[in-house]
Amino acid sequence: QVQLVQSGAEVKKPGASVKVSCRVSGYRLSELFMHWVRQAPGTGLEWLGGFSPEEDENIYSQKFRGRVVLTEDTSTDTAYMELSSLKSEDTAVYYCSASYKTISGLVNNAVNFQHWGQGTLVTVAT
Amino acid sequence: EIVLTQSPATLSLSPGETATLSCRASQTIFNYLAWFQQKPGQAPKLLIYEATKRATGIPARFSGRGSGTDFTLTISSLEPEDFAVYYCLQRSDPFTFGPGTRVDI
Numbered sequence: 001q002v003q004l005v006q007s008g009a010e011v012k013k014p015g016a017s018v019k020v021s022c023r024v025s026g027y028r029l030s031e032l033f034m035h036w037v038r039q040a041p042g043t044g045l046e047w048l049g050g051f052s053p054e055e056d057e058n059i060y061s062q063k064f065r066g067r068v069v070l071t072e073d074t075s076t077d078t079a080y081m082e083l084s085s086l087k088s089e090d091t092a093v094y095y096c097s098a099s100y101k102t103i104s105g106l107v108n109n110a111v112n113f114q115h116w117g118q119g120t121l122v123t124v125a126t
Numbered sequence: 127e128i129v130l131t132q133s134p135a136t137l138s139l140s141p142g143e144t145a146t147l148s149c150r151a152s153q154t155i156f157n158y159l160a161w162f163q164q165k166p167g168q169a170p171k172l173l174i175y176e177a178t179k180r181a182t183g184i185p186a187r188f189s190g191r192g193s194g195t196d197f198t199l200t201i202s203s204l205e206p207e208d209f210a211v212y213y214c215l216q217r218s219d220p221f222t223f224g225p226g227t228r229v230d231i
Contacts, residue, residue: 044226112172
């Protein structure tokens with residue numbers, strides 16, 4: 001069973017960057033594709049970016065393009081989300097989510113967000 | 127950008143009743159729609175993908191319908207653990223979530 005364990009809470013100043021990690025266990029990261037979603041306090045879910053099997057590369061929400069970078073270290077089965085030029089509005093819980101690259105031997109582009117990390121609270125404040 | 131609208135914002139029901147949640151897309155998304163359940167302090171949970179297919183381990187009382195721009199999530203015979211917030215998500219261009227529907231007792 002896939003388990004995702006995220007790094008701990010962060011407090012950052014406006015203008016700084018934050019890098020959140022998401023360690024995979026129970027499966028190899030190379031056999032999964034990852035997405036990142038955030039949730040500001042008391043609000044809904046917002047997609048930041050993730051891997052597109054159709055395009056075979058990371059794709060990003062237009063809102064965050066240029067500010068967010070997704071990377072992976074398959075040697076440690078850890079995915080990363082880095083968000084730069086932080087503003088107070090970026091205060092939120094950030095989630096990683098994983099899905100299988102293949103299902104029953106076929107490329108999976110239909111089932112996304114199957115497994116979730118516990119969330120990482122990022123607070124941006126002076 | 128494709129915008130998803132969910133209605134109603136809040137649904138007040140009792141255990142045993144049926145919940146019908148709506149999600150409407152601003153343009154066709156074919157069947158590229160998923161539904162998620164989120165309880166306070168927890169990560170979301172995938173319920174339905176491709177509009178009608180239940181994710182692994184999801185009870186049969188959860189069912190999805192629709193294609194194009196209009197979609198419905200039905201929860202038959204509500205259990206106490208079903209009271210939560212439900213989000214729809216489209217993966218057509220590329221991904222956006224709806225604002226959510228809260229199902230309250």
